[in-house]
Amino acid sequence: MFDANRWTSLIDGSDCPMCRENDAATPDDPALVAAVPSGRILLQDDAAFRGYCILAFPRHVTELFELSILERKRFMKDVTALAAAVHAVCRPAKLNYAILGNQVPHLHCHVIPRYPDDGWWGRPIWTRPEEARAPLPPDEFAGLRARLRDALRDAAGV
């Protein structure tokens, strides 16, 4: 249901949960793959889509056309390097890239590896009911994050 007041405060940034997360971020966040010029790359705890990451832009903007040309180039370079890193580590059959912002309109990009056995092959991941989502084994999460971090360094030249 649309709440006009709530939406206004999300769009103008006066009450943005992602701005709060960015402000509170620390380098020891266990989900942090890397802090790059276009923001923080956070590994999602999702067993089906192993390697799923989100890049959250540092400052509050909501649409691509609000970025300067330089910011846009840098953002898409970072998205592309992230995709290359996820591809190198996880070897998915395909990657999905999405900037939605339907719940939190602060600019962020989902980079989602897709596997033939991920349970939702051929369909966007958002067709999966929330209750079907399962976390990665805890010991796998830390190792995966470390490998993604290394691969991201290798992918910096994209």
Added chain:
Amino acid sequence: MFDANRWTSLIDGSDCPMCRENDAATPDDPALVAAVPSGRILLQDDAAFRGYCILAFPRHVTELFELSILERKRFMKDVTALAAAVHAVCRPAKLNYAILGNQVPHLHCHVIPRYPDDGWWGRPIWTRPEEARAPLPPDEFAGLRARLRDALRDAAGV
């Protein structure tokens, strides 16, 4: 269901429906908003998401990191100009941008305007069942396409 042979021919481009569409494209396609350097912009016939367009890349690639740096910059410039044009004409509350390729992995970007009354507010459009999709009134389609075309010209400076 995953069909490995089918998927291989979609990924390597040997049997790609979007390549066939690109090859068969004519300037008098009623859905064509514009042909830009990064491909054809096609208006989708969707009443709920009025102004929904897809930019289909001209040559067969499947991931962002397969583009040259110049191609990527140009592609995202064209995506951004398209978003600015849709925003100027349709005044949505938010835009969604998605490169998925779950059915057809040939690079293409969905630019989807979101409206508080679009019926799926707060959720990705792919949660909508296919049978809930309705076309635009035919007289509106042509007018909308013309306005998007004009607005795209104005947005070329992004």
